[in-house]
Structure formats: structure tokens, C-alpha cells
Amino acid sequence: VQQAIAVLDSGVGGLTVLKEIMRQLPRESILYFGDTARAPYGPRPAEEVVQFTCEIVDYLQQFRPKMIVIACNTATAVALQVVQDRVDVPVVGVIRPGARAAVGRSKSGVIGVIGTEGTIGSGAYEKALHQLSPRLQVISIACPAFVPLVEAGNFHSEHTREIVAAALSPFQSEQMDCLILGCTHYPFLADAISDVIGPKVSLINSAEETAREISAILQNRRELAGSEEIPMLQLLCSGKTEPFQTIAYEWLDGQIRSNPVVWRVPQFSAT
Numbered sequence: 001v002q003q004a005i006a007v008l009d010s011g012v013g014g015l016t017v018l019k020e021i022m023r024q025l026p027r028e029s030i031l032y033f034g035d036t037a038r039a040p041y042g043p044r045p046a047e048e049v050v051q052f053t054c055e056i057v058d059y060l061q062q063f064r065p066k067m068i069v070i071a072c073n074t075a076t077a078v079a080l081q082v083v084q085d086r087v088d089v090p091v092v093g094v095i096r097p098g099a100r101a102a103v104g105r106s107k108s109g110v111i112g113v114i115g116t117e118g119t120i121g122s123g124a125y126e127k128a129l130h131q132l133s134p135r136l137q138v139i140s141i142a143c144p145a146f147v148p149l150v151e152a153g154n155f156h157s158e159h160t161r162e163i164v165a166a167a168l169s170p171f172q173s174e175q176m177d178c179l180i181l182g183c184t185h186y187p188f189l190a191d192a193i194s195d196v197i198g199p200k201v202s203l204i205n206s207a208e209e210t211a212r213e214i215s216a217i218l219q220n221r222r223e224l225a226g227s228e229e230i231p232m233l234q235l236l237c238s239g240k241t242e243p244f245q246t247i248a249y250e251w252l253d254g255q256i257r258s259n260p261v262v263w264r265v266p267q268f269s270a271t
């Protein structure tokens with residue numbers, strides 16, 4: 001039986017990472033878990049996000065995944081190390097790949113980061129960036145208004161532009177040449193963000209970089225799915241199957257190869 005890559009997220013946001021993994025690694029079987037009953041994680045205290053992430057990882061163990069991907073930036077920021085210590089398969093988060101891409105791209109050494117309150121408050125991106133290049137200047141801003149906008153499907157309206165412009169107004173640095181979209185939802189706002197921040201700033205999409213890292217690790221371990229295997233996609237969530245199912249169809253559009261199985265997993269307490 002082919003082993004799957006398990007991808008977990010606080011809810012629907014990680015579907016952007018799932019989509020990118022499916023695009024880059026179309027042969028892989030993937031099991032996606034969205035903790036829709038307890039999303040969003042962004043405003044929650046770190047200990048709670050660690051606890052929820054560990055519960056999901058323990059639950060996913062029964063499927064014997066060959067790798068675990070923490071697609072949620074907030075969960076990666078506070079729980080990556082804990083999860084790596086907990087399981088014996090590779091665990092990939094979304095922060096280091098995004099940081100690496102930004103360091104590779106930036107010429108000025110001034111990098112912006114946007115994310116949830118939890119991600120920005122943790123300082124995880126600064127830490128990852130400074131590990132790669134200690135002299136970088138990092139400017140981080142939490143954008144708590146963005147996730148609700150995306151979940152409402154509001155990507156391009158004037159209202160969205162105004163909210164994006166207000167949130168990004170503290171970025172005054174002329175030198176900043178890269179902006180890391182440090183949240184699963186933000187790629188949907190890329191046009192609005194680009195309009196506001198200007199064409200000289202490259203937007204770094206962590207999802208693309210993470211998929212590259214997953215591919216490199218599996219290749220190294222000789223664990224890439226073979227051509228004879230039939231890829232399976234399973235989508236699980238902790239809350240109601242709607243609107244999860246509808247959003248999954250919309251966001252993954254052409255990428256759904258087989259009918260996804262959507263199960264409800266009721267054992268987590270909704271808090």
C-alpha cells in the first residue's frame with residue numbers, strides 16, 4: 001500500500017499548500033486534515049496551538065504517513081519542534097522554506113513578513129531568517145483582518161484593497177525588496193498586496209517553497225511515489241463537512257484527480 005503525505009492545517013488555508021504539493025508531486029497520495037472546528041489558530045495562545053497540533057498528529061499516526069507537513073504557519077511557528085520530537089517520520093513546516101526563498105531572492109537584505117498574530121508574535125520567521133543570514137533587517141507585521149477576508153471569498157473588492165492598504169501602511173522601508181506571505185490564506189490576496197506594496201517587492205509564497213522542500217526530502221530518502229501507484233486524495237476535517245467540502249472543490253479546482261473522501265472526525269473537543 002502506498003504511504004501518503006499527511007498535511008495538517010487549522011482549517012481550509014492549508015489547501016493552498018496542498019494544491020501546490022499536488023501540482024509539483026502529482027503522483028503522491030495525500031491525506032489532508034483541517035481542524036475546521038477549532039480554526040482560526042492565529043489568535044490562540046501558543047500552548048493551545050501546540051496541544052491541538054499534537055492531537056492531530058497523534059490522530060494521523062494511524063494512517064502511517066511517510067511524512068507530516070504542517071501547512072499552517074501559526075502551528076509551524078510554535079509546534080514544529082514538538083512534532084519533530086514526537087514522530088519518527090520527517091516533519092516539514094512552512095516557515096523555513098519561505099525564509100530560505102526570501103534570503104535567496106533579496107538583494108537589499110531588508111525583508112518584510114506578514115502573518116497571523118500568533119506567527120508574528122512568536123518571532124519564528126525572524127529566527128529562521130537570521131539563522132540563514134544574521135545581518136538581515138526583518139520587518140514583521142500581523143494582519144489579523146486578512147484571514148476573514150479570504151474565507152469570505154473577498155479577494156479583489158475595493159473594501160479588500162482598503163483593508164490591505166491600511167494593514168501594510170507601516171511598511172515604510174524603501175529598501176524592502178521581499179515580502180513573505182507568512183500565512184496560508186495570503187496567496188489569495190497577492191494581487192491586492194502587490195498593488196499596495198508596489199512592483200519592486202517580490203512576494204514570497206511559502207507554499208511553493210514548501211512543496212519543493214517536500215520533493216527534495218522524499219527524493220533524498222528514495223520515497224517518492226512510483227509511476228505504477230495510483231494517487232489518492234483524502235480530505236478530513238474536524239468540523240462540519242460544509243463549507244469545507246465546497247471550499248475544497250473551489251480552491252483545488254482542476255487539481256482534484258479522484259473524488260475526495262470527506263470524513264468528519266468528531267473526537268476533538270471544540271473550544
Ligand code: DGL
Nearest residue numbers: 010040041042073074184
Ligand atoms: N493557517 C493559518 C496560518 O497559516 C491561518 C488561519 C488561522 O489563523 O488558523 O497561519
